């Protein structure tokens with residue numbers, strides 16, 4: 001391998017000190033390390049090198065001038081990868097920025113940008129065959145089939161030919177020996193097909209045309225600007241930002257579309273292909289190393305013109321980025337909660353600024369942060385206020401569950417039942433939404449009240465009736481459903497309390513045995529493929545009713561769906577979570593937005609015990625902005641984001657006493673500062689998670705305070721036991 005080939009060079013060469021430089025390694029180290037570069041290699045920022053670390057050799061990136069922290073005779077030599085490759089300098093700047101903002105070691109942030117280490121290996125060319133024009137001395141039926149196939153002049157691998165022509169590998173190789181087929185060398189990967197901005201043209205509505213004209217102008221300007229594309233569900237936001245992407249293609253620039261992972265579906269990719277003649281390059285957690293390598297290289301070389309990806313795509317090495325789109329910008333899925341804790345939407349705005357290109361934030365329910373920025377004029381506000389074509393917004397009705405006559409253990413109210421019946425009779429589709437996986441949220445012994453808890457987490461186990469198991473929704477722990485109560489030994493005594501999607505399905509099937517039903521749950525245990533299959537069946541009209549958790553809320557287009565029923569709208573209030581109301585509104589609004597997207601008008605029934613709640617009122621009245629205004633006023637008064645700053649410190653470890661002690665020591669050392677309050681330590685909501693005890697501290701600061709500087713000064717003074725992990729979460733969105 002090449003590594004071996006490079007080693008002698010590294011060993012033989014002396015280390016000239018003027019050639020030393022700082023190399024950042026993709027590891028959670030404090031900073032960059034000094035290395036020497038071989039003579040003649042310019043220490044350019046971004047240059048990818050292989051560097052010795054202890055007995056290993058790791059990839060690293062030349063980051064800047066050496067700090068001269070190491071004596072010249074001790075400095076070790078690194079070597080650039082061959083052929084020479086560089087991360088774009090603006091990506092290096094972005095990595096520094098993110099590290100600084102999130103208080104993460106820069107190497108740990110760099111690791112986000114180096115998720116395809118194999119991309120720096122030398123290319124492995126492929127051998128393929130093409131037709132030569134020479135006739136073989138002898139023709140058999142199998143040989144004829146091969147030559148017929150190859151008559152089109154395309155190059156193919158041996159196995160591919162063998163399969164397509166239904167001929168043995170020996171036959172194919174034999175033809176190569178006769179000279180009828182000729183060996184050639186192809187690049188490691190087939191070229192990506194470039195999207196064509198003119199593949200199809202849609203006729204835009206006047207509002208869409210106006211918004212897309214502005215976006216196109218922004219792309220042409222090649223300057224940083226932020227745009228909120230604010231349109232009701234089904235108004236054609238996707239169609240509109242596709243125009244901006246078309247303009248980036250015209251300008252010979254690259255474009256990045258960020259999607260919440262679960263929205264990165266075949267439907268989306270195909271829709272892109274309909275507009276641009278080919279799918280975009282993809283980037284998400286579910287790719288093989290080979291696919292990663294291919295896309296990573298194509299992004300670096302500029303060959304990949306449009307990338308659709310989950311939040312990690314933000315760290316790809318674009319060489320000529322001309323546009324970023326963040327679809328469903330309000331989605332919590334953009335927050336990475338582990339390792340480097342960052343919000344991809346916010347960091348996308350930063351990247352656009354550093355790349356000096358426009359960014360489009362798209363949503364029907366913008367986050368309060370974005371709404372406030374649009375209102376103040378910091379972001380340009382593009383509105384699409386009507387659904388495309390004949391579709392109207394659905395009628396929303398609140399069902400007051402205190403007034404409904406429901407039997408205990410039943411969760412579909414008479415009002416909702418009546419609406420379901422008439423919808424099904426009309427041959428239309430129904431969506432029932434409940435954001436709870438499994439059969440019931442709580443399962444307890446009717447005799448003694450015992451509840452089974454997870455052995456790793458402070459959470460109750462949830463019954464999954466199909467699988468006859470009790471499952472922890474936070475870790476992989478599960479047990480068979482116990483036949484007798486482990487505490488009082490009563491037999492068959494466990495009863496279900498409250499509804500989960502499985503239980504709603506059971507109730508529904510009992511009432512409508514004829515209807516075709518499927519459940520789509522974000523249940524990682526059943527596998528996302530199953531949920532996707534249910535969603536596809538719904539879109540094709542093969543089922544009448546879809547019952548699901550939040551996985552059904554996002555972005556799907558079901559033309560025959562005219563009734564959305566929300567089983568329990570009162571879920572979603574989080575203890576001490578300032579964004580609980582906002583999130584609840586967004587989710588319910590998204591679910592409502594699935595109804596009536598086609599030609600027939602839709603309705604939404606929301607079952608609630610709090611019809612007076614501002615969230616419910618805003619949903620019923622379609623008064624989103626009034627709701628956001630009220631939220632903004634409340635948050636402003638409480639100095640909550642975006643009017644104040646928050647940062648959380650999460651301590652975790654296997655030993656509860658050590659973690660608690662660390663929390664107390666940390667709190668005691670908190671510096672006093674004007675406009676800063678420190679709360680805690682307090683046990684996290686799930687005090688035990690995956691076997692680790694967790695304590696939280698919360699810093700609340702005025703907008704003018706530099707929270708990072710405050711935290712740095714604070715954390716430097718305290719020594720935490722090495723068995724305790726400390727994580728800093730700037731702008732937390734989760735308070736568990």
Ligand code: ADP
Nearest residue numbers: 202203204205231233234235236237238239388
């Ligand atoms: P949003 O992203 O705002 O929810 P979409 O872009 O998904 O809206 O559009 C909703 C539906 O309307 C889609 O099926 C889309 O293809 C269709 N649509 C939107 N705008 C147009 C247009 N100008 N011409 C044809 N179809 C359109």
Ligand code: ZN
Nearest residue numbers: 454457472475
């Ligand atoms: Zn658990």
